[in-house]
Amino acid sequence: MIALLTQNIAPIMFAALIVFLLMGYPVAFALAANGIFFGLVGIELGLLEPSLFQALPDRLWGVMSNDTLLAVPFFTFMGLILERSGMAEDLLDTIGQLFGPMRGGLAFAVVFVGALLAATTGVVAASVISMGLISLPIMLRYGYDRRFAAGTIAASGTLAQIIPPSLVLIIMADQLGKSVGDMYAGAIIPGLVLTGLYTLYVLGIAVFKPKWAPALPEEARKLKEPDGSSGTASFVVIMVLATLAAILFDRLYYVPAYPEAALDERLVVAAAAGAAFALAVAIANRSFKLRLLSRMAEQVVFVLVPPLGLIFLVLGTIFLGWATPTEGGAMGATGALLMAIARRRLSLKLTQQAMETTARLSTFVVFILIGARVFSLTFYGVNGHVWVEHLLTSLPGGQLGFLIVVNIVIFVLAFFLDFFELSFIVIPLLGPVADKLGIDLIWFGVLLAVNMQTSFMHPPFGFALFYLRSVAPANDYMDKVTGLRMAPVTTTQIYWGAIPFVMIQVVMVGLLIAFPQMSLIYKSGAPVIDIDKVKIEIPDNMPVSQPDELMRELGAPPKGKVPLDGKDAEPPPAPKSAEDQAADELQKQFGGK
């Protein structure tokens, strides 16, 4: 009996963990208690040193001093402030008008705004609640299929998980020991492809089930010209001109002025120039009543400015090397605060709500991590990781077999566990095995992030469905515009609506396994987000006698500065202090010498 326990303590511990968790007591404490209980058993059996628990304060300290975790409060706070700022509502109104006259147009607008909000913020709730309150009633009013409407909204909200900046990607990078910038770069194309797949699905519905997704009727098109035309042509013209302005600015000014600029930097600067041009035209048009632009075009430009500005703050500053991804979150939160204040949407009460919710959310997240660290202290002590590794490396099919099994396991676990639990408990066990099998960890991380996105839309526990349920009409209601009695949206309809999107998610996982290039592009040096050059917080007294070692620790392989035109990379930097070096890099980037 004792021998059996001694030999199988890791599997027994894991099985006990499942029981502990399913009891329904808070996850953080069940995890920690499991670690402590089996730690005592292990000490009793002579498997572990009696001093095992002396390591606990150090583990806790490790969690405290991990400044990547600051991304949790930053992005949560930003999302909550954004939700309160009314930006999403304006976007949905206007973009809905832009696409509305098309069949399926409102659904396209939801996917588009979902992706745009996803590029602005890193949390799910913000988008789903706004879209459920603004777009859902309109879609219902004009006869959208309820399941289709609900599913599109819930799924589009979860895009925040995979399109950078995303809390999921930050935590994933941290748990896999990779740089957040690389993780972002590896997720950009998969995020866009996924958005494309959603759009294809909407298109398919619009073509084959036109009754599910009718165009907005004439009387619902509010943004019209005085002569009754839609003004869309004018919008297309301004977009083309803005793109031209961006390209010209890049070619004629920026590249001659800063020949060393990397592609990512040029993209950010050019996009900013194009947006500034469009904004300038729109402002001139409005102030001087020039009638250069249709009302539609002007309005669209105005609503797109705040989200683009925030994207610049959160992502642009990272691409330009001004801020770390964590600081990008703080910049975004500050920007969202300023914007909400400028729109006079932010009262003291709303700010306090946002702070309180942020504090509560970050507390539960960090405590799951603390619990997981207590658990792993014992679990690794009894060689649980060796057991897991053995289990997973003995799978048939090598890399592919491993990836398929792991994805199925995560898909199933995602029904019960949310993303934070999965990444703190499961990912640390899988990462080293994947690494050993020669799987690129960025690709692996993005793959799992796409997979875990389903944990937000799995019936019945998906958070996005839950948020949508909380804002969708649950009883008969009177439509404000038509005055007709409308039936409620049932929970079953929300569930059924989500299922096609869960399947799209599975397709995406398959595509990403088949075409790892989508993620591996982060290595190619194309859009390199070299955030490492801004990590200046390296202790000065760190031994610098081994520059290679230091560089590796900084995560700064030579790829960061490989010029695009294929010339040789710069020679490795001289062993200066890390701080000097980072400062040099920054200077080089801005051409200031």
Add this chain to the structure above:
Amino acid sequence: MQGLLKLSKLVDTINEWVGRWVYWLVLIVVLISSGNAIMRKLFSMSSNAWLELQWYLFSAVFLLCAGVTLLRNGHVRIDVFAGRFSARTQAWIDIFGTVFFLLPMSILIMSLSWPYFTRTFVSHEISGSAGGLVLWPARLLMPIGFALLSLQGLSELVKRIAFLTGHGPDPIKRHDHDAEAELAEEIRLRAEGNA
């Protein structure tokens, strides 16, 4: 029982009070962190002390808010099965969990982190990086946070027992105050105003 309930009420009040003050740190950390990035960009100034202050303050947020989060039932649970249990069964689970999961873990970490703090307090040790902050205030947060958590655990225990013995209300259902629900109501009103 009434005496215990009064003590439990006192603990709740303390943790609520702590939570109300500590959540301001969220805003302060956001401003410090974006300030750090801006200062570095515009004035090429960077200081380890300010970088460290970020995580000191965030540690204060999650450690000191552990108690109030427990009070508000904010620590996430897996309620696939538990959600279907009766209120009485759930109360029993909470009693079991508090006695065998929460309290042992929280008291163990509290007692181990106390010497961890006193060591740096006596030596006035400073963090490893140049210009870093003195360590002990951050270390002090550990025992305090877990003490607040343990106290809240005891308070929850009292409330569960009171519920089971008919001396109190169902402790889980009490939290009607939900910021997201309030917000949703506001957005709904605004949307209807526009329509």
